[in-house]
Amino acid sequence: MINQTEPFRLITIPVSHYCEKARWALTRLKLSYVEEGHIPLFHAFATKRAGGQSTPVLVTEKAAFLDSTDILKYLDSIASKNEKIIPEEPNLRKQAEELEELFDQKLGTAARRWAYSHIIGDNKLIRDAWCNSIPKWEALFFPVLLPILRPALIKNFDINADSAQESYIQIQEIFEKVAQILSDGRQYLVGDKFSIADLTFASLSAPMIQAAEYPKSIHEKQNLPAKMLLEIKQMQETTAGKFALRLYKNERFVGGK
Ligand SMILES: N[C@@H](CCC(=O)N[C@@H](CS)C(=O)NCC(=O)O)C(=O)O
Structure with missing residues (x-):
């Protein structure tokens, strides 16, 4: 309490x-x-x-x-x-926590690198990403911050010509693992209830699956680069992508808005 x-x-x-x-x-x-x-x-x-x-x-x-x-x-x-979203049964809890950790470490970082690799060169897309739902006065600093943050981001996340592709492959590997877990027909990744594993998978997949229910819908999809849109479509059509979209549809607003 x-x-x-x-x-x-x-x-x-x-x-x-x-x-x-x-x-x-x-x-x-x-x-x-x-x-x-x-x-x-x-x-x-x-x-x-x-x-x-x-x-x-x-x-x-x-x-x-x-x-x-x-x-x-x-x-x-x-x-x-x-x-509760963390299973109480120790074995299920361990499975859920391990998946959450895997998604945090591998999926979240690859998704971020993939998304930035596609939009980093486009001032408008970066502005849309960073200036949504922030104080107006902070948004006024965007033109000053961009020349500092863009090179820092490129360096820190190692963004280069190959990195979008490398990250895309890493994302596909995680998506395949998720599809394999789901292949026995289960509805959720761990046990028979929605858990932190599902929540973490869907939220960290958000940049790639672009669910309509995502509360910070940052970009008008048609403005995204063609290659990014193509990869979004491909990922939305995978078993894991469909699963993440279903979680957004059915589970994102359980509890409220
Ligand atoms: N392990 C952290 C990772 C969070 C993270 O990487 N946040 C990024 C945004 S995607 C951030 O705030 N970066 C700025 C910074 O580290 O100062 C978590 O799960 O909370």
């Missing part, structure tokens, strides 16, 4: 799929929260004040949770028994 008088604060870079993971869990568990979105770089003033660095950060009246996995664990610990 929680002793929280005010809504939680969720500090985000709104377009981030790791932030989407935290938003989904908050909605699912019917917890009241206020999202504080920031443009990259400015996010650091907010996350630092809470003791962290990257987004998402969840700030409660007692503590701050600095990583999406810790946020989900905390939220699950205060959720009522029938709403």
Whole structure:
């Protein structure tokens, strides 16, 4: 149970799929929260004040949770028994946590690199990605920040001519693993209930599957580069892509908006 008088604060870079993971869990568990979105770089003033660095950060009246996995664990610990998204049975819990970790480490990073590789050269697409749901005054800094952030991003995420393709292959490998798990006809990745494994898979797949239900729909799809659109279509048509789309359709707003 929680002793929280005010809504939680969720500090985000709104377009981030790791932030989407935290938003989904908050909605699912019917917890009241206020999202504080920031443009990259400015996010650091907010996350630092809470003791962290990257987004998402969840700030409660007692503590701050600095990583999406810790946020989900905390939220699950205060959720009522029938709403929990971390299985209680130890073997199922282990499976769900292992999948969550795999998606965090491999899928989330490959998805980000893939998406940025496609849009990094296009000022308008980057603006759409970063300036959605942030304070207006921060958006005014976009022209100043772009020449600093673009080269930093290219260097940090190792974005080059080959990286979109490499990341696409890494994503396909994870999608194949998910398809294999689902091949016995099960409805969810672990056990017979929606869990953190499903939530993490779908939210970290968001850039590739472009679900209509995604709350931060960042781009008018037709404006995305042709090769990116083609790969989105290919991924939407895979077993794992269809599964992620189904999770968005049926599970994203269970609990509210
Ligand atoms: N392991 C972290 C990863 C989060 C992450 O990589 N967030 C990115 C946005 S996609 C970020 O905030 N980057 C800026 C920074 O690290 O300062 C989590 O799951 O919360």
